[in-house]
Amino acid sequence: MSDRSSKPHRSHKRQKSSLTNIGYYFPDQTSTQQPSHPQFQQFVQQRQQQQQQQQQQQHHHQQTHQPHQRHNRQLSQSSQLSPHQYQLTSIPSQSSQPSQQSQPSFYDYDPYNTLNYSLNSTTAPSSSTGTGHNIIQGVPVKPIPSPTRGQFGPAPFLSYQSPTQYSIPGSVDQNFGTIPLIPLPSEQYNSDTPNVYEQFTYPKPVTEFNDLPQSDINTSVQAKRPAKHNKNLSVSTRFNLFNLNENEDQSERETATKPTSINPLFNDFLQDLAIVDGSNINNYLLKVLEKLGSPLPIDDFYNFLYNNEKQASATPAIPTHKIDKTMINFSVQSSAFSLLDQLLNIFKVPNLLIEYFPNIANRENKLFGINYHELLRTFLAIKILFDILIQLPSNNDPQNYTIPRLSIYKTYYIICQKLIRQYPSPTNTSSEQQKLILGQSKLGKLLKLVYPDLLIKRLGSRGDSKYNYLGVIWNQNIIDDEIKKLCDDNELVHLHRIFDTKDKPFSFQRRRNHSTTSYNPIPGHKIKLKTRSKSEPQIQLKGPHTESYSNENIRTPSFSFIKPHLKFPESDNFTILEENNDNPNWFTIIKQNTYEWFKNCNSTFPMREAIGMVFFNNDNLVEKNFLCDGLIEKVVKPLNSDLGYAENFDLHLYLIIIVELLPYLLFLKTSSRVNYLKNLRLNLLYLIDNFNDELNNIGANNNFKIDNSRKFLILMKKLININDLLITFIKLINKDDASNSSVMVLDIENYLNLTDEDQSDNGIDEDSESKLSFKHDILSKDLIYALNAYNFDPTLDHHSRSILSPDFIKDEVDLIGNFFGTDLLNFLNNEDLGEKYEQITSRESNDETDSILSKKEGTKLVSLLALIHDKLLTKHFKTKYPILVYTNIMSLILNDSLKYIFIKYQKQQNNQRKDENQNSFGNWWVFNSFIQEYSCLMGEVVGLYDSI
Template sequence: MYTESWNPSSLGSKTSRNFTETDAGPSSEDIFKYPTQRYNGPSRSHVTHLGTNSEDNIQGSNLNSTSPNYSSRTAQENYVCQNMVGCGSQNHHIPQNVPTVTPKSFHTRSFELVSQENISETSFAKFPTTQALPMDVVQEKEEQSSLETCMAESSDTHLPIPINLVEPHILRKITNEAKAEFIKILPSLSTITSQNFGGFLVGLLKKYSHHMSLDEFYNLLYHKKPPALQYTKQEVSPNETPESFYLKLKEGCLFHLIIKGFQNPENATGRGTTSSTRIWKPSVNIYEFSRTFLAIKILFSSLAKVDEPYSSRSAVARLSIYKLYYIICQKLLSKHPDSNSSASENFTLCQAQIGKLAKLVYPNIVTKRLGSRGQSKYHYIGFVLKTDLLDNDTLGLLDLKFPDLKYHFRVSNNKLRPRYKTVQCRKPHGTEDKSGFPRVPNQYSGFKSSAPKKPLQSYVEVTYTYPKMDFLPRISTAIPNTIPRHSGWAAEKMKRSIIALKAYNMDLCPFVEEFTQGFCNKYQDFLSNTLLQAMLNLQGYSASNVAYMHLYLVFLLLVFPMVLASDEEVPVVDKIQLRSSIKQCVDMLDAHSSNMNIDIIGISIFKRLLRKMIHLNELTSCNVKSPYSGQVIKEMVRDLESEANCGLQDLGGRSAYEETILQSVIISMNGYNFTLDDGISPSTSNQSIHIVTQVMTTIFNLALKATDDIRMIPENATRRGLDHVPQDVAYQVFKISSETLHMLLSSDPMSKLPIPVITFIMLHLTNSMQYASFHEFQKRDPELSKETFKTWWVFSTMFQEYISIISEVFGLSETLSH
């Protein structure tokens, strides 16, 4: 070890102090200090000047001669202090990890961190040394300078330790020990990736985190400015020993350095570090780092191994562990509402992530299903929940089902929020529709409802309408073993965005050409690498959000035709590669987007659309069993015709399908407060009914046309020379329905309806048809009923995903056009 030198000249004192290897270390009175009594260091008879190496500095001194007001202590306090410094008994001493200080050379060293009262007046440069330092000491000083810079990030330059209970020399020892540990850890940080950082954190907590409570650990992770943890005499636990308190402060200081390193790696790796640590750029953002760190700490604190691993009581349900983790997180959020995590919607990890972390924490953990047949659950064998976390409230919450548990905390958190008084508007006279027909919104004098607002994460404005033109993303003609070409509309939109991106020295034309000519021949990360390079290029130019939107539109339109391709056009193996590539794009965005200065909402929409494309492409390969292809088509046609021809007297002569369309139109128009009036509000309810009926008739007629086209699928297969009906029945129905949809959107009066209204109508209709298919369920062969129901579900899901994607893509293109 080295010799410490403390020169408080900058603090207004003329004394200086050295410690040698015989220094007894911190005593209990040094650490736990009464506010009215302050330890001022050794007496003047033991003070030497900087640069000396006298054997008589402080050797042999004890607390009886150096501490003021010793006579005022109680006998019990004197006994504790003597034992802690080794004066009373050799069996009671500071543990080995509370170091003694030994001289490294005749040279002295000075440190930046001093007492809290004068820390703002002190700097590293104000501590002079009397002699030149050797090169090894200089290099070590430079290595620690970057750490001191990292420690000074917070505005008050506090360390997360209770400075008002720790003397300056004890504080310096804690700080320097933590710095030394951090220097040892620093080279390994350069190897951390998003795949292995969980194992790194587990090893870190296994070695160090034994004294910090969950509350203290949470505060260290999530406070905007890491708290000083300034305990008062009353806040320190009566069971807290000086040894454990000392180690707790050391752990807090070390973790504070690591957290600051992940927040600002350039300050954690400075001029004095090695080449391996200088290039450290963590691929894990601080948000993911913090919530994973907390989850691992909770797992360490909540699970305990048992001596008899195969006894009946030595198993804990995997779901119970996740419930306990969720409960602890929610209680921490409620207890510390001013922390950064309270603003995050995804503060907790999912159950699968907790399961992976549990295997990292306990690598040899055994999982087994226990319970009666049909109600068995996965259990961890040889583990139990620690009882110190299971109070009566927690035990009661563990008995709840997880949805009820989430509801409980949602209600509890809402009660903590400030309440605002709502003012209800009186309903104006004359708004009732005496005809008995559901109300259609009108404009009323003297009363105006609040304007509708678009969803928080959507490119679709409530005023956007579809154009009177074909805007299919791909051409309708299918060529076997050929990627579908882009439609004229999609090609034009891509061209405009590519031209806009050229302003940032970016040419995506070669990339688009390579993809369309043969994506399957490219390596799997072709898409993700190109997307990442493009985003980094825009980041380097400090591009606006509009530039990123152009990039999103190019990528969405580029992959859309292949996403919509059939197995005949793009083989299943190539589709799997496409989905894997898109998934890599999503993972890349999750890993890097938080480190980029980009619009969070925009990239969230982009990632959501990519996930929907993955799901939609997967559904295009769903097949029915070969003997049932033709029969499933007949049953689906029968379901549609049954709804279209089923007329009841109480429906006024309308069929069940017409009534379903009518309800969806009225509900959506009322919900979005939309009036279809060509600029002039209808003067009577009869005119409103006429317009709504016109919309209903348009949808109904095109639905009948689509039904006829579906009926022709077997005949069309025969014309193409096939001896069987295609097994991808759901895809064939989806292709016909999507083409019919675009015909519907370009017709009057549908082209005047806002996009959100049309989206709701289509979603409502597909859900209703799934319900209607149950009417004939018991009349069919069981296997045929199963295949028919599966096909209806796959088709409805594909259609709904397509509606969601095409509306957002069109909304994005419209936003860029404006």
């Protein structure tokens, strides 16, 4: 015999489905309808006699009370129910079919409450059955309309209407964000608008028929509420969640999950639950939230999922410290959480689904394939997205209401961190709770699910445009000024650091610095100054020496192999050139190591021969698709079938291809002929456009990861760009050497190599924009800008100081300036910087017409590469700066130098003081582009090798 008093959340409304299919939930009804118990037969006879007396009294009452005839007729009609509606399967030995004259009430109806209802004797006439208690069953059920977005909770029910005439009183705007105002109940039974919450009473327990003490019956619902699912004491596996208290609460779960009847809304959820699997679980969770419609604050929803003991209290006061300050009705909220708890119990113990759908036992129960931990954090993410945004009607211009796409994720991240810190878990640590936060890609998919019609568009000026969602605004009940400020003033990496602070979860340490400027820490972008107030967070280079800056603000660019703190190899052989002493360079060594790795993995596959046949045989490059087809057939397919078990074998393949192609596209191989390079470039361009599609066609995406292939193809495109820039620059600087001095040399001597004292005597335009101190206005400022952008202090690795002294800046500026004023000048003056390297000009005389570069141009090319590896990438810079920091420093310096050269020549052209043939802007543009592209490519190769 089940005790319903300990499970008040189970509802009689399960009978709605049993009306149409009596054996659907209770297969064996015949055994419970006619008990053979003598005591029960005596009880039935007494009950029939009492019903006859009651009919006579009611007949007499109808004749003597004519004013109430109409009202009683309405109740009588609403209670003409089928005998099947009165069956209680949980108490077969003490229930029988009631008389059709019993009069249940339709007033106390809560679509979310899974409790059985009864009426107080002060609010409804008693239907005496000899026991002194009312057992209301078969209450007429109204269909629940699908709630619309913005309608919080059900409207109060008025007088009874037919299901076909049902409508929610009031408009959506009237009900949005407010507690329904329900009139006070009348003391008269025939009140037209009863208060469903005031008239609500908890059901009388079934054990009351056994004359239990009244003190045991009138136990509070809070004490009788069944234990919730223990979310904290759990272990998540790829199959499902296993409860650590499995042996302790097994008997309790068996009784707590067998409802005596079904709430109609819960019945709808059950019907949909039968077809839920891993592919549509997100749609199901969204549907549950939409059908509930009740304003469940995010704080209470989070505590319901992860902290049962902190679930919303019964007090109507709304704490000001809550994140979600939406007005709620606590009675409706409690009913909604009770319904959700039944659903989560089924997900946690999928076998419970068989109790509702016996036929499902004969086939696979797909709920076993749903990870419970993943379900909880996805449910929370959908709830947050569902509540923080308000999508405006179509009649409003969406362009006037925009929210950046990244701001939505940052806001979600901030809310999750606040929930974790404001409601700490008693069993899980803060680091374990961080796992409930989804990544950007998955949250983006959920955002499309919750708001499928949301418009998105790039807004902003060229180079600074960002994706924005149109036609949405923040929900002011949740997104307050503090959250907006955190979102607007901090990048995502800064938010990680802010919430990683242990002692101050909602504040961050402000560094003591008088500067009020901050720089945008995005690698490769133009540094922009933005004024901050002193109360806002500042990211400054200066600060206490105990803080480490080199490990915080450097982040990997999109589609890049370079890790945040990766540095160039310190060895002297880090060069693409081969030395005359036959010592292999760094690229040759890693190529040999990679081939050796493939040999150890699969000695039967001739990797070196396959690569040579695909890439370096001109006969196999006649058509533009030959290289792509050959790579798929001769390399990818064999590796996919033979080395599927090996980790990162796709990265090994990409590294070999890039290192093998480098000497050819840099014109270092003697076989770099015009026809071969032309065919190779056409085939590589086709490979860039079609390689990912070919991988998808052969089903190799599992082993050849799409992210890795995208990065690889970007490097291939960078290789082609470097090939174009290199040949263009070599041809340009060799064209203008009549006076043994190019126009670039004149720029260095007369412009870039000036000192502050020399400016007044060089005849340069007196305009302030033309006056330039190269070391101060370009080198010093750009160095400081870059270090501030990355919040990087290179002195922390070797010294205890943390404030960059003027001496340190001066030393670094002198070294960088020496490259421009001495090394680059020597290169342009035709000094051979590559004497120690093997030359590429040892060709036969009859091949001279077919080669791309002349002997002199080949020497210049080797000298240019030696300039980069020996003079620009010196050991001093390689050991001190990460790749991302150093390449960005050089990019800033080169771009600013080009800007000043452009300004100078523009003014001279306006004054007609410069010959058109001596315009060096084009030469500088090609040189700057090549240096930046080549140094980035070297860094990507180092990053790719580091990844494997």
